[in-house]
Amino acid sequence: MNHWPFIIAAYAITIVGTLAVLGASFVRMRRAERRADALTRRD
C-alpha cells in the first residue's frame, strides 16, 4: 500500500485547520480592536 496519499491528507488537514483558526482569530481580533480604538478616539 502506498502511504503517501495518507501522509499528504493528514498534513493537509493539519495545515488547513491550523491556518483557518489562526486566520479567523486574527481577523476577529483586528476587527474588534479597531472598533474599540475608533470608539475611544470619538470620546
Added chain:
Amino acid sequence: MFRGWPSRPLRTARGPLIPRRAVHIFANPARFLSIARPLTPWLGWPGLLLIATGLVSGLFLTPPDYLQGESVRIMYAHVPAAWLGMAGWSGIAVASLMQLIWRHPLAAVAARAIAVPGALFAAICLLTGSIWGRPTWGTWWEWDGRLTSMLVLFFLYIAYIALSSAGAERGSNDRVSAIFGVVGAANIPIIHYSVEWWRTLHQGQSIGLAGSKIDGSILWPLPLTTLGFTLLFAAIVLMRMRAMLAEAKVEARLKRMASE
C-alpha cells in the same frame, strides 16, 4: 464585564493561602493587554517557523520506520494535535477553577478563548489518527479506549463551546460552563491511561519523562512541531482573548452611549 473582582483571597488560620497580589496580578485586563499585545507576535511567528521546519524535516529528512513504513511521518502532526487537545482542556479546567474560586472574569475569557482551538486540535488528532490507522492497522476506526476517550474529549469541547456561548450571550457570570470545564477534566487522565487500562489497538505510551522508545533519527522533528504548535496555540488564545476583551469594551461603550 469586569465586575466581580475578588474581594477576599482564600485564607487559612495563619493568613491568605496564596498571596493575593501573586494570584491577581495578571487578572487586570489593562495589565493583561499590555503584556498580551507584544507577546502575541513573539509566540506566533516562532511557532509558525518551528512548525514549518518540523513538518518539512519530518516529510523529507527522516527515514521510514522499519515496521510502519512511511506512514510514521503522520506522527509529526498527530502527536502535537493530541497534546494540544488534552492541554487545551487542562487549561480550560484551571481557568474555570480560577473563575469559580476567585471570580476572575479574565479567567472566564481565557477558558472561552481556549475552547475553539482546543476543539480544532482534538478534531485534527482524531482525523490524522484515523488516516494513520488505515495503512497501519487496516481500519479507519476502532472503538479502542484511546480513540473513544479522545472522541469524548471532542464532544466535551463542542458542549463547552455551546454552553459558554449561551452564557456569554446572556451576559451572566457563567458558573455552569465553569463547573462543566472542571468536571470534564476527569476525561484527561482517562485518555492518558487508556492505553494501559484497555490494551486493545492503540499502541502504548512511546514517549515519557524517562525517555523515548522511538529511535532518535525518527524522533528529532517531533519536539520542533510540538513546541511550534504549542507556541502558535498560545498566540491564537491570546488573539481570541484580545478580541473578546475589545468586543466587551465596545459593547459596554455602546450601552453607555445609548443610555446618555
